[in-house]
Amino acid sequence: MPELFAAPPDLLFPAERGTCPLCGGPLKVRKTVARTVATMDIGGFVAHETVMGCDHCPGRPSFRSAALAALVAPGCRFGYDVMVFAGLSVFRRLQPAAHVVAELWDRRIGISESEVRELGARFVVSLGLAHAEAAPRLRAHLGLNGGYILHLDSTCQKGSRHLMTGIDELSGMVLLNATMATENSIETAAFLNDLVARYGSPAAVSCDRSKGILGAVESVLAGVPVFLCHFHFLRDLGKDLMEKDYKTVREGLASHGPLAKLKRLQRDLGPQADAPARLVETMLGHIGRGEAVPRELAAALPPETVLGTLIDSIFEAKRRGDGCGFPFDRPHLHCLRQMQTVRRAVEALLECRRCGDSAEKHFKRALAVLSPVCADAGIKTAAERVERRARVFDRLRIAMRIAEPESGAGLNDQGSSADIHAIERAVGAFRDDLLADPVLAAEPAFTRMLAQIAGCRDRLFCDPLVLHTPAGPCLVQPHRTNNILEQFFRSLNRDCRKRTGHQLTGSELDRMQPDLPLVRNLHDSDYLEILLDGAATLAERLAKLDRSLVNASLEAARRQRNRLSRSARKTLRGDTTPLQIAVEILASAV
DSSP states (O other), rough: OOOOOSSOOEEEEEOOOOOOOOOOOOBBEEEEEEEEEEETTTTEEHHHHHHEEEESSSTTOEEOHHHHHSOOOOTBBOOOOHHHHHHHHHHOOOOOHHHHHHHHHTTTOOOOOHHHHHHHHHHHHHHHHHHHHHHHHHHHHTTTTTTTEEEEEEETTEEEEEEEEEEEETTTOOOEEEESSSHHHHHHHHHHHHHHHHHHOEEEEEEEEHHHHHHHHHHHHHHHOOEHHHHHHHHHHHHHHHHHHHHHHHHHHHHHHHHHHHHHHHHTSSSOOOOOHHHHHHHHHHHHTTTTOOOOHHSOOOOOHHHHHHHHEEEEHTTOOOOOTTTTHHHHHHHHHHHHHHHHHHHHHTTTSOHHHHHHHHHHHHHHHHHHHHHHHHHHHHHHHHHHHHHHHHHHHHHHHHSTTTOOOOOGGGOOOOHHHHHHHHHHHHHHHHHHHHHHHOHHHHHHHHHHHTTHHHHHHHHOOOEETTEEEEOOOOOSSSSSHHHHHHHHHHHHHHHHHOOOOOOHHHOOOOOOGGGGGGHHHHHHHHHHHHOSSSHHHHHTHHHHHHHHHHHHHHEEEHHHHHHHHHHHTTSSOOOHHHHHHHHOOO
């Protein structure tokens, strides 16, 4: 540790008051307190604080140094600037605690990793309290945009509580966060009541089809327009249409285990000869169209290269998709269809005996792997049903102009910027075409799909909002997706990976302070100015908070987090017996 001084300096902090603010009488020196303190500017030093007291007022009140209180909280060793540095280093610069320890060591501040984590927790709690105190100023700032459009959703990990977050679409600010046991209507309604008390009612709400969220919005924000996320709506429709049959395909492939066997076969083929790219592309074109490989083409390529390329095409089919996940991407179905194509190609090569005697055993081995899967009647029937329904589903994706086939936008797809009423007309044309087909119209799955579209029509195709700003009325079309929050939650997971080296787990999400997402607001200069409220630095602003309120909030967060262990929460969901539930509750209480 580089030393600025040969020994920690002694600094005097006399009480600024000479007279009692209550009675006006003279104050007397009651005691002098020496304590070791560390700040970013000086490093470690010994603070000698003179405590003054009044003997005339009831309770004989004491008065301490305001200058020292502005640097460090009573009873604490590290200054507010050290707390802010640790909090921003961990949660904004995404540095591990060990790295922050090394950085502070270079600044002549000795600290442990556990103390860095404690300071980080205090920073987040303090930031949340300062954010709550700034609510009137934030509300006035949101009014400059004509109000706010609330994007509402929660995230969780397996076995964890839910982190509910509300973000304003117009300003991009995180408005409120809370943890709750589940995304139910009661706790979500309490969240919305708190939000409305701080910022007023939103101009509109964007959310998914969660029953808990929609129920809470209807009870708390009656009359506020609700915009359903088109991406989530499509995903739910697609799952209702295809999930059962797609599960049959997926589990059928898993039970036969062809991919692992093909991988071993590919390894046994050994190094494959380089083949001309043009010939390989021609062969893959025949495979893609479901045609047998021509004899001339097979003769121009080494048999091992042909078989290796065919196997590669199966693994490549497994990777097909736009990155949106099921039901938009159907990799197991693509993999099955490619297996069927490769099986026909292998059979054709064996029949015309163009594979060569030395490679014939590998071709027969591939046929033995592929035949049971391709001949499975249950998988074939389910795959045909998935394909037939997927064609209809893809037409709806195109009509809604979001997550369209081959778009490649993945989960960040915001949809086209087409007029919302043009999209509504395209969906109406899709509905009319579906009803005109007697086979499809008679299928219950499509009947239910059309009923859901009709039931959600008013929330899917809402008119643009008219927001009244100081500059005059403004027409705004809210985003058609809830991607603002989806991307935000993915960024929380990504930040955890950068900071810790692993995915965000359920236990870590439980330990996370609910107001941690507010750190993202610090990138916004307008938000930071509102939060500081005239203070020069964030450390100076947080020093003005009520210390007892910070401690109480931190303790409440810890009690909430430690109320039940993760295994106890699993028992409450019915994973174990009532006796085990009682044991876990008693253990948590102890």
